[in-house]
Amino acid sequence: xxxxxxxxxxxxxxxxxxxxxxxxxxxxxxxxxxxxxxxxxxxxxxxxxxxxxxxxxxxxxxxxxxxxxxxxxxxxxxxxxxxxxxxxxxxxxxxxxxxxxxxxxxxxxxxxxxxxxxxxxxxxxxxxxxxxxxxxxxxxxxxxxxxxxxxxxxxxxxxxxxxxxxxxxxxxxxxxxxxxxxxxxxxxxxxxxxxxxxxxxxxxxxxxxxxxxxxxxxxxxxxxxxxxxxxxxxxxxxxxxxxxxxxxxxxxxxxxxxxxxxxxxxxxxxxxx
Numbered sequence: 001x002x003x004x005x006x007x008x009x010x011x012x013x014x015x016x017x018x019x020x021x022x023x024x025x026x027x028x029x030x031x032x033x034x035x036x037x038x039x040x041x042x043x044x045x046x047x048x049x050x051x052x053x054x055x056x057x058x059x060x061x062x063x064x065x066x067x068x069x070x071x072x073x074x075x076x077x078x079x080x081x082x083x084x085x086x087x088x089x090x091x092x093x094x095x096x097x098x099x100x101x102x103x104x105x106x107x108x109x110x111x112x113x114x115x116x117x118x119x120x121x122x123x124x125x126x127x128x129x130x131x132x133x134x135x136x137x138x139x140x141x142x143x144x145x146x147x148x149x150x151x152x153x154x155x156x157x158x159x160x161x162x163x164x165x166x167x168x169x170x171x172x173x174x175x176x177x178x179x180x181x182x183x184x185x186x187x188x189x190x191x192x193x194x195x196x197x198x199x200x201x202x203x204x205x206x207x208x209x210x211x212x213x214x215x216x217x218x219x220x221x222x223x224x225x226x227x228x229x230x231x232x233x234x235x236x237x238x239x240x241x242x243x244x245x246x247x248x249x250x251x252x253x254x255x256x257x258x259x260x261x262x263x264x265x266x267x268x269x270x271x272x273x
Contacts, residue, residue: 047113050207050239051075051098056107058093063105067093069262071107077206080233080240082250085259091243094259095209098241099130112206127156131200131238133210137192139184145171145195146180152202170198174228190221197228207239208232214246222246 046052052075058068068090075081075098083091096102097109100122108115111129116122126132139148149167157163171180174194184192193213200208213229214222230252233240242249250256258266 046074046110048076049074049110050077050079050112051241052110053094053097054108054110056094056097056104056109058090058097058102059105067262068097068104071097071262071264073098073257073264075207075239075241078237078239079255080230080253081242082253082256083241083243083259084245084250084256089259090262091259092211093262095211095241095243098207099126099132099209101126101132128203129206131203131205131208133193133196133200133208133213135212135215137184137196139192139195139199141184144181144183145176145187145191145198148184148195149199149202152199156203166202167198170201171195173201174198175224188221190217190224193217193221193225194228197225197232201232201236204236205238207241210240210242210244212243212245214244214249222248226252 046054051073053071053073056068056071057066059066071090071094073094083094085091093102097104100109100111100116100119111125116125140151143151146164146167149170150163153163153166157166168177168180171177174197176191176194176198179187179191184195187195193216197210197213200210208229210229214225217225226246226249229240229242229249232238240253242253244250255267255269257264
């Protein structure tokens with residue numbers, strides 16, 4: 001009976017592997033996770049969180065590869081959190097869980113106190129409530145900077161004129177008014193990242209997630225992007241969660257969460273404004 005239930009809930013995954021993962025996690029979904037790193041992630045009670053990752057394990061290849069292990073992270077409204085750790089420690093996987101781009105094998109993710117059910121629910125949330133800044137920008141090569149920003153508004157902001165007005169305002173905010181009609185290939189790496197940030201802000205999100213936003217930038221561009229992210233956080237009040245190797249970005253965060261081998265292993269608070 002247990003194996004049948006596991007197969008039904010996790011299609012394509014070896015049922016025995018699912019049962020093993022559930023036992024290892026201690027049914028963390030229901031218990032709020034008491035595994036290693038739980039205390040570090042649970043700074044905020046669930047009802048005060050904008051995003052709550054609870055007892056999440058994520059595996060691939062029928063359970064043979066485990067990217068996250070019993071991860072619990074509660075993020076408060078308006079908080080600035082930096083997620084740090086070596087390559088392969090599970091940082092980006094955790095960020096993908098928080099945005100619904102990937103789903104847990106075990107555990108659950110709450111957004112504004114509720115658990116979104118399925119891809120469509122998460123798609124609606126990402127369109128209206130979450131901004132995502134990718135390390136490799138993910139700009140469309142055939143569109144100019146303004147059009148790339150506008151693209152995020154389709155289905156959310158009615159009217160071409162309003163989308164254009166908002167895109168132009170966002171490009172002005174990130175200092176790229178003069179580059180609005182340039183395509184990605186005509187922009188520097190730092191300028192592409194600023195376009196990506198403008199696109200992430202297109203629908204006035206309550207949460208902005210950034211995956212290594214300075215990872216491909218030189219020192220001058222990194223400083224510019226850092227200043228922009230901290231200014232956005234301060235002015236908008238949006239929650240900011242950044243995956244980073246950059247010690248300077250981490251120092252600005254109110255909380256730094258450390259990961260190793262798929263686990264949250266520690267956290268510290270206090271940042272430089």
